[in-house]
Amino acid sequence: MPLDDQTLSTLLRLKRYEQPPPGYFEDFLREFQTRQRAELLRRPAWRIALDRLEAFFNQSFTLARFTYATASFAVLCVAGALTFNMLQHPGSSVRTSAEILAANAAHAQPAMQIASAPRATTINATLSPQIRIPDALLDSQLAPVADGHPRYILDTRPVSYEPPFSF
Amino acid sequence: MGASVAFAGPVADSLSTEVREVFERCKGAVVKVEATDKTGQLCGTGFFIDPNGTLLTSYSVGGESRDFVVILPSNAKTTARLLIADARAGIAMLRAENVPSGTPFLPMAKPAELAVATPVVAVAYPMDMPLTPSFGMIAGFDLKYLGRYFATTHIRASVPVQRGQGGAPLLNMQGEVVGVIISSIDNGSACFAIPSEAVEKIHHDYDRYGAVRPGWLGVIVCAATNSTHGSTAEVERLEIDAPAIKAGLLPGDILLSIGQTAIKSPQDVLNASFFLTAGEKTPIVVWRGDKELPFEAEPAERSATEYHIPCLQAIPTVSATNGDITLRLR
Numbered sequence A: 001m002p003l004d005d006q007t008l009s010t011l012l013r014l015k016r017y018e019q020p021p022p023g024y025f026e027d028f029l030r031e032f033q034t035r036q037r038a039e040l041l042r043r044p045a046w047r048i049a050l051d052r053l054e055a056f057f058n059q060s061f062t063l064a065r066f067t068y069a070t071a072s073f074a075v076l077c078v079a080g081a082l083t084f085n086m087l088q089h090p091g092s093s094v095r096t097s098a099e100i101l102a103a104n105a106a107h108a109q110p111a112m113q114i115a116s117a118p119r120a121t122t123i124n125a126t127l128s129p130q131i132r133i134p135d136a137l138l139d140s141q142l143a144p145v146a147d148g149h150p151r152y153i154l155d156t157r158p159v160s161y162e163p164p165f166s167f
Numbered sequence B: 001m002g003a004s005v006a007f008a009g010p011v012a013d014s015l016s017t018e019v020r021e022v023f024e025r026c027k028g029a030v031v032k033v034e035a036t037d038k039t040g041q042l043c044g045t046g047f048f049i050d051p052n053g054t055l056l057t058s059y060s061v062g063g064e065s066r067d068f069v070v071i072l073p074s075n076a077k078t079t080a081r082l083l084i085a086d087a088r089a090g091i092a093m094l095r096a097e098n099v100p101s102g103t104p105f106l107p108m109a110k111p112a113e114l115a116v117a118t119p120v121v122a123v124a125y126p127m128d129m130p131l132t133p134s135f136g137m138i139a140g141f142d143l144k145y146l147g148r149y150f151a152t153t154h155i156r157a158s159v160p161v162q163r164g165q166g167g168a169p170l171l172n173m174q175g176e177v178v179g180v181i182i183s184s185i186d187n188g189s190a191c192f193a194i195p196s197e198a199v200e201k202i203h204h205d206y207d208r209y210g211a212v213r214p215g216w217l218g219v220i221v222c223a224a225t226n227s228t229h230g231s232t233a234e235v236e237r238l239e240i241d242a243p244a245i246k247a248g249l250l251p252g253d254i255l256l257s258i259g260q261t262a263i264k265s266p267q268d269v270l271n272a273s274f275f276l277t278a279g280e281k282t283p284i285v286v287w288r289g290d291k292e293l294p295f296e297a298e299p300a301e302r303s304a305t306e307y308h309i310p311c312l313q314a315i316p317t318v319s320a321t322n323g324d325i326t327l328r329l330r
Helices: A005-016 A024-041 A045-059 A061-088 A097-105 B002-029 B196-210 B243-247 B266-274
Strands: A151-153 B028-039 B040-046 B052-059 B067-072 B077-088 B091-096 B120-126 B132-145 B148-157 B169-171 B179-185 B190-195 B217-227 B230-238 B256-258 B284-288 B291-297
Touching: B002 B028, B002 B040, B002 B120, B002 B132, B002 B169, B028 B052, B040 B148, B052 B179, B077 B196, B091 B132, B091 B196, B120 B179, B132 B266, B148 B179, B148 B266, B179 B196, B190 B196, B217 B256, B217 B266, B230 B243, B230 B266, B243 B291, B256 B266
Parallel strands: A151 B040
Antiparallel strands: B028 B040, B028 B067, B040 B052, B052 B091, B067 B077, B077 B091, B120 B132, B120 B169, B132 B148, B148 B190, B169 B179, B179 B190, B217 B230, B230 B256, B256 B284, B284 B291
């Protein structure tokens, strides 16, 4: 329903005398900060840490970013070099009994590692016939082992197989 | 109810006593095997099969490993070397050095005595725990699992197993080895074991030739539409210059037996062919036309060709038309 001028002016006069409750303006800032802190606490810790990290790097803009990138690159290089070295030199080919026993003694506290699939990829060259299993059919057992601890072996499928029905 | 309780008590006690006896009798022959392969250190179980320090374990433990260390039940350690390994059978044979004289070993059971529901005991080292017995029974004899055919029939035992038990002996209640545990089934609630007769075949090959000598005859088998004299294993074709064609077999022959194995289906051929040894003559009986014919073939050594795991698309499928298994798979 449209208001006429008289009604509108009456309402404005009434509104003029409306006031917030006592202490409203005094408490406004405190209440706002309380709500802000509560909101912050609901965020996950990792997010807060990330925000602080971003803020830190944003403060010292160019130099800090360059340092960060350089450090990351250095870590990647070291990890790559170590991995390459391990793959190229898995161990000496000839070891004495004492060395073998000593090496195994170093692993006296084995961790658990699932040996979940047939490990065989290629049978030793001395075996007949030479059998090669497609790598695609091998799964998690070939995953690298953490810290060189032993894998406790029990396959989830027999390694045995045969091309069907020819002999 | 009261009767069943009264029945269960003595039976359980008797069973417990028997399992304990088997465990006590055999535990001196079961060892922990540590080794290194290209992915790092590994650990499994093995057991002595003769007084000379020959021990068996699974292929996954010993087949492609080096730097073997055998930990005896007395916690004494000794080194070992790989004698022979066979991925088809899933086992490896090692020779431990400086084994104390008098170290017990486990005899092999006669395979003919095995049947479904035969009670069995596994004695093994699960993970880093001490030697542990597990009790169960023979649940079946299987030639394939999850779409893959085995090279020979495997024992399926309802024995709970854990990691580290690969290569452990599966024993009957006389303490004889009926199989070697090579894999778990369904998160370790049961296991597959390679039967003792397959182990004996590998052992025989090693003793006689120093290597595994799988034989090859050059026969491709398919499923006949109708059973003839109880067999549906039909010779589809023969490889040129192969031992089978030299022995006189022809396409269309129905295989009735190979060696000591009776053939009833093409699947039986897999099992029989596992036991062929190159250079050792093998009797083969076929049905041709209207009569039974005996032949003798001398298997050749399998060529070093690549054998691929039958992929899922190559699983034999049941034909919708006649219910027979379709076997023309390569």
